[in-house]
Amino acid sequence: MPDEHEFARSTEPFRRELLAHCYRMLGSLDEAEDLVQETYLRAWRSYGTFEGRSSLRVWLYRIATNACLTALRNRSRRALPSGLGPPADDPDISPDYGTSLGVAWVQPIPDALVATQQDDPATVVATRESVRLALIAGLQYLPPRQRAVLLLREVLGFPASEVAAMLDTSVAAVKSALQRARARLDEAAVGGERLTEPTAPHARALLEQYIAGFQNADVQALERALRTDASIEMVGTRTWFSGIATCLRYLTQVVGSSGDWRMAPTLANGHPAAAAYLRGVDGIHHAFGLGVLTTTRKGIARVTVFSGGPELLARFGLPPTWEPPLAKRPAPEQKSPRLGVRG
Structure with a gap:
């Protein structure tokens, strides 16, 4: 059996990037975490026979990629609402939940799981762009x-020769597959627009404006933050809206009254995001979900809403009910000391 400490010391530094890779392959954080665990289990079982013909990193990626390919057999693609049909033109109609049965949805991933402040800044930017x-x-x-x-x-x-070895195929087959993949992504118009970094001042300002608009029920503030061609989509339904006029009609219905919403800033999929809490009949703000903002220099281009409740927000290290930031919490009441005076 391999030495447990040696195995952990050698392989653990790759866990975060392997999670990002499995997430890109699967579009699901839940499944990606399972596949990373499967990767490490397979690697542990065969670590004693690893002969170093390739680097340890290449070897782990080979295991992870093939584990993902096995998991993807006979499985339909994950989607966002905008990938399932045209936008709705009437925000007064309830979102289309009924016909979404059987659809597997893309899940969000916290930036903190795939990039850390200790990473090289260029690596952080590249990782964010890739998710x-x-x-x-x-x-x-x-x-x-x-x-x-x-x-x-x-x-x-990775060089074509290493990819071919990982997938047990030829270099020519790798080059052909890459050409077809590029063409297909071009058809889907993926990656054509330059987005702002989520930590850039402009992106942070748009996020703050979005949060203030909801918390104050200020639709005009939301209008100023959105681009004229902005879109809103609600993951878990087939419903999405395009164009600021339709989006604002929808937002007017959901912002409610001032104080109904409380939001906390976070980062998801290389985007600024707002963790949302909605006030219930008990007066407590309960975890609702996550609004992921696609930000550009001209404003918010898209809001993708994931209504995952407390389970989703727990992924981002957030509580199930609203807790104000420490700086805004009221100071504990100071009791006056009792003087030791005897009567």
């Missing part, structure tokens, strides 16, 4: 092996 929602949704249109080739070659930069 953007538009790319993750676009990748789902590719057959699994084309998806794997594109990610291994274009995102991770």
